[in-house]
Amino acid sequence: xxxxxxxxxxxxxxLLAPVIAPNPLSQNLLDTxxxxxxxxFFGTDDLGRDVFARLLYAGRTDIEVGVLAVxxxxxxxTILGTLTGYYGGWFDAIVMRVVDVVxxxxxxxxxxxxxxxxxxxxxxxxxxxALTDWVVYARTVRSATLVARGQEWVAAARGGGIGDRRLLLxxxxxxxxxxxxxxxxxxxxxxxxxxxxxxxxxxxxxxxxPDWGTMIAEGQGFITIHxxxxxxxxxxxxxxxxxxxxxxDGLADLLRPTP
Amino acid sequence: MTVAPPLLExxxxxxxxxxxxxxxxxxxxxxxxxxxxxxxxxxxxxxxxGKSLMLRALAAVLPNAATAVGxxxxxxxxxxxxxxxxxxxxxxxxxxxVFQDPLSALDPVHSVGxxxxxxxxxxxxxxxxxxxxxxxxxxxxxxxxxxxxxADAFPHQLSGGMRQRVAIAMALAAxxxxxxCDEPTTALDVTVQAQILELLDGLRRRxxxxxxxxxxxxxxxxxxxxxxxxxxxxxxxxxxxxxxLIDDPRHPYTRGLIDAAIELDDAAAPPRPIGGSIPxxxxxxxxxxxxxxxxxxxxxxxxxxxxxxxxxxxxxxxCIHHQLLAAR
Numbered sequence: 001x002x003x004x005x006x007x008x009x010x011x012x013x014x015l016l017a018p019v020i021a022p023n024p025l026s027q028n029l030l031d032t033x034x035x036x037x038x039x040x041f042f043g044t045d046d047l048g049r050d051v052f053a054r055l056l057y058a059g060r061t062d063i064e065v066g067v068l069a070v071x072x073x074x075x076x077x078t079i080l081g082t083l084t085g086y087y088g089g090w091f092d093a094i095v096m097r098v099v100d101v102v103x104x105x106x107x108x109x110x111x112x113x114x115x116x117x118x119x120x121x122x123x124x125x126x127x128x129x130a131l132t133d134w135v136v137y138a139r140t141v142r143s144a145t146l147v148a149r150g151q152e153w154v155a156a157a158r159g160g161g162i163g164d165r166r167l168l169l170x171x172x173x174x175x176x177x178x179x180x181x182x183x184x185x186x187x188x189x190x191x192x193x194x195x196x197x198x199x200x201x202x203x204x205x206x207x208x209x210p211d212w213g214t215m216i217a218e219g220q221g222f223i224t225i226h227x228x229x230x231x232x233x234x235x236x237x238x239x240x241x242x243x244x245x246x247x248x249d250g251l252a253d254l255l256r257p258t259p
Numbered sequence: 260m261t262v263a264p265p266l267l268e269x270x271x272x273x274x275x276x277x278x279x280x281x282x283x284x285x286x287x288x289x290x291x292x293x294x295x296x297x298x299x300x301x302x303x304x305x306x307x308x309g310k311s312l313m314l315r316a317l318a319a320v321l322p323n324a325a326t327a328v329g330x331x332x333x334x335x336x337x338x339x340x341x342x343x344x345x346x347x348x349x350x351x352x353x354x355x356x357v358f359q360d361p362l363s364a365l366d367p368v369h370s371v372g373x374x375x376x377x378x379x380x381x382x383x384x385x386x387x388x389x390x391x392x393x394x395x396x397x398x399x400x401x402x403x404x405x406x407x408x409x410a411d412a413f414p415h416q417l418s419g420g421m422r423q424r425v426a427i428a429m430a431l432a433a434x435x436x437x438x439x440c441d442e443p444t445t446a447l448d449v450t451v452q453a454q455i456l457e458l459l460d461g462l463r464r465r466x467x468x469x470x471x472x473x474x475x476x477x478x479x480x481x482x483x484x485x486x487x488x489x490x491x492x493x494x495x496x497x498x499x500x501x502x503x504l505i506d507d508p509r510h511p512y513t514r515g516l517i518d519a520a521i522e523l524d525d526a527a528a529p530p531r532p533i534g535g536s537i538p539x540x541x542x543x544x545x546x547x548x549x550x551x552x553x554x555x556x557x558x559x560x561x562x563x564x565x566x567x568x569x570x571x572x573x574x575x576x577x578c579i580h581h582q583l584l585a586a587r
Contacts, residue, residue, distance in 0.1 A: 088323065152358035153366045153374075155320040156426070160433050161351040161382035174368040 003246025010240055014059035021053035024210050042232045046222065051215075051229065055236055058210040063240065065122055065205070066192035070184055072130040077137020078180050082172055084138065085145025086164075096142075099135040107132070111194060112203065120203045125195055133187065137180050144176035178255035185248025189241040196237055212237050264336035266469050267294040267317075267437055272330035274312050274321065274493075276540075284540045286325065287313045288493040292486075296436065299463055299470045301480030301487040301501065303516065307537050309493035310473045311359070314441050317471070318356045319346040334437070351382060355430035359442040361422035365414040371425045372398070372410025378432045397428040402458055420451035427458065437469045438462070444479055456482050477516055481505055489513045492538060492548040495567065499574025509576040509584050512549045547577070555580045 013020075028048035036043045041052035084092040102110070114128035148154065149172070157167055198204030199213020207214055212233040219229025274287035287309040294300045304310045316327045319342060327341035334353055340346040358364040366374055375397055376390035385393070391410075398406035401424040414422055423443060430438060440459065444452035460483055463470050474480050480487055481501045488498040489512060497510035508514045515533040522530075535552040544550050546561040553560065559579060567575040570585070578584070 151363040152360055153364050155315070156356065156358060156364055156429065157366070157377075158347065159318045159320040159350070159356050160378040160429070161347055162377065166381060171366050171368075175366070 001250065003243055003248070003250050006239060006243030007247050010059065010236075010243055011063065014056050014063060017053070017056035017060055021056050022050050024049060024053040024057040025208055026050075036228065043226070043228055045215075045218065045229055051232060054210040054215060055212075055232060058212045058215055058233065059236060059240070061205055061209060061211050062192050062195050062199075062213075063188075065125055065195050066188045069126055069129040069191045069195070070133065070187045072126070073133035073187075074137055074180060074184055076130070077134035078141045078173075078177060080134065081138040081141025081180075082145050082168060082176065085142040085176075086149055086168060086172060092142075095138065099138055102132055102135045108194070108197070111198070112201070115198060115203050121206050125198065125204060129191060129194075133191070136183065136187070140179050140183055141176050144179045145172055148172055148175045182248055182252040182255060185244050185251060189244045189248075192240060192244075193237065264333070265293040266296040266298070266335055267300075267471070268331075268333040268336075269293070269317065270331045270333070272313065272316060272332060273328050274309065274316050274325050275328040276312070276325045278324070278541070281541065284543075285328075286493050286540060287316065289330065290488070290490070290493075290495050291330075292488050292495070292498060294437070294469050294471060294486075297463065297467045297469055298486070299460075299472065299484040301484030302471065302473045302490055303475065303477055303480050303487060304490035305475060305537055307492075307540070308490040310490050311441050313490070313493075314356070314439050314471065314473050316341065318354060318439050319350055320356065352434050354437040354439060355433040355435040356439040356441065357423075357427050357430050357443045360446050361419050361426055362446065364426040365422055365429075367414055370411050370413055371417070371428075375410075375425070375429050375432045378429070379434075383434065393432065394428070397431050398425070400431070400462075401425070401428045402454075403428075419447050420454065423447060423451075423455055424458065427455075427462070431462070431466075435468065437471065440470060440472045442474055443472070445474070445476075452479070459483060477505060477520060489516065492540065492543055494548065494564075494577065495575075496549065496577045497575065498567070499571070503571065503574050507585070509570045509574070509581040510549075510578045511553050511555050511580070511584065514584060515552075547579075555583055 026049065028044070030048065031044055032046055032048045034044045042055065043051050045051055045054070080095055084095045110132055111128050114131060115124040118124045118127045154167065154171070157171060195204055196211070196213035196216070199211040200217045202217065204213055205211035215233040216230045219226070219233070223230050270291050271289045272287060272291070273285055273289055275283050276286040277283045290313055292300060302310045302313065312321065312325055315321045317332055321327065332339045332341070339349050365371065372391065372394045375394035379385040379393055380387055380390040395406045395410050398410055403409050403421060403424055417425065443459065444455050447455060456479060459470060462468055470483065472480060472483055484501055486499070487501045487504050488495045489504065489510065490496065491512050497504060497508065497513045504513055505517060508517060518531040519533055520530060533552055538544060538548060538551065544561060546563055547553070547565050550556045550560040557580070565577045565579050567577045568581070570576045570581050
């Protein structure tokens with residue numbers, strides 16, 4: 001519930017950004033570092049840009065990238081996890097060794113390396129996550145599939161003449177995919193954090209497009225005199241993470257299979 | 260005039276189980292028996308006697324680690340392949356299986372009516388409406404009250420006994436001539452057990468189904484089956500009619516099973532457990548596998564694996580000392 005409320009409020013705010021906030025890119029060099037006021041909710045930054053507007057537009061970008069970046073891993077990971085868990089054998093062995101290798105790397109090292117190779121910005125982020133993030137889904141879904149496959153209803157359906165394809169799509173997937181969907185919520189948080197981190201390190205979303213990471217990085221230089229510049233986007237990241245996490249918990253309770 | 264072959268002929272069926280890094284062993288070793296059309300055959304044994312794997316081999320739904328390695332299964336005279344697509348195709352609409360654990364025998368994400376209708380609709384090619392009607396019909400046939408609305412229930416909304424009835428309805432939906440039941444009452448309360456057994460018996464009589472019932476409980480088998488095989492370490496040690504085996508067992512293991520059963524109405528005869536435990540299937544004794552636990556064992560027992568010998572009209576035993584038991 002709380003998760004729904006927080007996430008809903010944040011999503012609504014960032015969607016309404018064009019209506020409720022001024023242009024995040026327009027500079028006013030005569031009005032820099034103004035503190036929070038009615039004209040500028042969270043004040044202005046070193047270039048006189050409205051921090052509230054930048055915050056909302058940054059949220060738009062970061063949440064959008066976060067949500068989109070988990071879709072490919074979700075789909076490929078679920079497919080691979082189902083196939084490996086159901087059929088086992090050499091295919092399972094190969095895929096799971098790849099999973100082990102990917103998991104053995106420190107995650108950010110791998111993501112940074114990939115982003116450097118394929119290029120900065122959103123395209124790099126999408127590709128980097130598509131290549132690495134599926135392993136978690138593959139593992140989760142594989143173990144759920146292994147559990148489901150041992151159940152007698154699978155033998156009953158096979159004995160009744162139900163083919164493999166139908167068994168996988170209509171019986172296995174509905175039983176296993178809920179675990180992946182619950183994880184998606186935590187993963188969105190994780191990816192948003194990663195996008196923000198990449199932005200902070202300067203290899204994520206590129207300026208002038210606002211992004212919480214770059215906002216924090218830019219505000220950092222003025223942290224002692226104008227603390228809101230780095231703090232406000234930081235709080236936004238925390239709140240978004242909290243909202244999606246709580247949403248994931250609620251979803252997990254809802255989707256937990258009744259035995 | 261030729262005599263019609265029995266509905267099911269199992270001849271020297273063997274199942275090999277692979278253990279990772281440990282090699283393999285025969286979990287089912289040369290099991291043979293016949294079931295007449297409309298007949299009821301019981302298989303009794305302890306956990307680990309290979310009876311469930313034997314049944315799964317008949318239905319061609321062995322787990323991955325197990326393979327049928329020998330022998331033949333004939334249905335109405337026609338030999339069935341052990342594995343693969345053809346194995347399942349040739350069994351389709353002819354045999355169906357009811358499993359031990361009604362909690363895991365139904366898919367939790369679909370309504371029971373949907374699950375029962377699935378095989379008629381997708382495998383037998385019936386129309387959706389007809390399949391649905393058939394599902395409701397089957398639900399009332401297996402004694403579920405208010406079947407039309409219960410068809411929309413999900414497995415978790417039903418009790419264990421109800422789920423087992425649904426599982427039986429699912430098996431019947433495949434329109435089998437032969438129903439394979441793997442301990443169908445073990446996971447249920449005693450009162451529900453009796454109901455399910457009665458249901459199976461009624462279905463057998465009304466639909467002319469043949470039933471193979473696997474159980475660890477001689478009493479369950481006696482209630483339902485006319486003929487019985489007793490299995491130990493994957494081998495049939497005694498086979499005959501239910502009456503013969505229970506009133507006058509000719510194998511010490513059968514004797515032991517009877518003595519180990521709890522008789523509620525007879526306080527004078529407390530259950531006597533069989534000493535020792537089932538041997539490691541990877542290291543079976545060289546002779547009779549029951550020899551280490553057997554009260555009648557002599558040195559001759561450990562020399563070679565005894566074969567099934569005829570010990571009476573239509574009954575066989577694999578004990579070289581079966582006369583000792585007959586004398587008692």
